[in-house]
Amino acid sequence: MTHFQRIQPPRNDLGEGMMVIRALPTRHQRTVGAWCFLDHIGPVDFPADRGMHVGAHPHIGLQTFTWLIEGTIHHRDSLGNDMIIRPGEVNLMTAGHGISHTEDSPEHGQRLHAAQLWIALPADQHDCPPAFEHHAALPAWSEYGARFTLLAGKFGDRQSPAGVRSPLIGLDIVADSNASLTLPLNPAFEYGLLPLVGEVEVASQRLDQDEFAYIPAGQASLSLTLPAGHRALLLGGEPLQDELIMWWNFVGFSKDTIRSAQTEWEQGSARFGQIGDDSARRLVAPPLPW
Numbered sequence: 116m117t118h119f120q121r122i123q124p125p126r127n128d129l130g131e132g133m134m135v136i137r138a139l140p141t142r143h144q145r146t147v148g149a150w151c152f153l154d155h156i157g158p159v160d161f162p163a164d165r166g167m168h169v170g171a172h173p174h175i176g177l178q179t180f181t182w183l184i185e186g187t188i189h190h191r192d193s194l195g196n197d198m199i200i201r202p203g204e205v206n207l208m209t210a211g212h213g214i215s216h217t218e219d220s221p222e223h224g225q226r227l228h229a230a231q232l233w234i235a236l237p238a239d240q241h242d243c244p245p246a247f248e249h250h251a252a253l254p255a256w257s258e259y260g261a262r263f264t265l266l267a268g269k270f271g272d273r274q275s276p277a278g279v280r281s282p283l284i285g286l287d288i289v290a291d292s293n294a295s296l297t298l299p300l301n302p303a304f305e306y307g308l309l310p311l312v313g314e315v316e317v318a319s320q321r322l323d324q325d326e327f328a329y330i331p332a333g334q335a336s337l338s339l340t341l342p343a344g345h346r347a348l349l350l351g352g353e354p355l356q357d358e359l360i361m362w363w364n365f366v367g368f369s370k371d372t373i374r375s376a377q378t379e380w381e382q383g384s385a386r387f388g389q390i391g392d393d394s395a396r397r398l399v400a401p402p403l404p405w
């Protein structure tokens with residue numbers, strides 16, 4: 116029987132009815148493999164004159180992985196990328212040494228439902244040049260009454276095109292009918308499971324929507340039961356060996372790395388480039404905790 120730990124992630128109201136569940140990091144579990152951030156956003160129905168608008172902000176040391184369930188997001192970054200992302204597609208942005216971007220609802224009055232994920236870059240690639248990938252399609256298949264989409268990594272013979280830099284997996288699972296499945300696990304990986312729509316049964320125990328199951332390494336399979344229409348996100352990876360430091364939008368392996376990124380963002384350094392004509396509202400970093 117698969118053993119797991121049940122975590123209740125905090126719920127934050129960002130206004131406009133936008134509820135966000137932060138499943139990673141929490142004080143119970145900071146990372147799952149290199150996955151170091153997981154926000155479950157919405158679903159939210161914005162009023163006719165409102166939408167999501169995240170001003171220009173920097174990142175270092177990570178990859179951002181945006182996975183939309185409903186709605187669209189307009190992404191612009193300091194590498195010159197300017198595009199709308201839609202459900203089923205993925206944007207993978209590698210911050211490395213430094214990047215900045217904005218995220219906006221292209222139209223107001225939309226419904227938005229998304230998972231925002233970050234992946235920590237390994238220590239030897241932490242400072243790599245920034246990069247951006249858009250994938251219009253990912254491996255998707257139906258089995259055991261569920262539809263699977265492989266967001267990242269390898270599952271059986273399938274391989275996601277997303278260019279991640281460490282051994283990990285991301286799998287989206289939606290039940291078409293009442294689905295009972297047993298997924299093979301890699302015993303070298305730890306896993307996390309977040310029900311995004313409705314509850315699921317994990318190893319014969321009920322896990323409510325937005326409860327997070329942390330599944331330690333060393334296990335060979337996972338049994339799941341999902342009622343029709345219910346949906347869950349499975350993340351996994353080799354447990355990180357180095358201690359990761361996360362502050363605001365920065366990820367690194369030393370406080371000095373984070374401190375210099377923060378100072379350079381405050382000074383408007385060229386490190387983070389500029390987005391379009393540089394007219395986007397800039398987000399201000401909160402003061403460092405040390």
Ligand code: MN
Nearest residue numbers: 172174179216
């Ligand atoms: Mn961002």
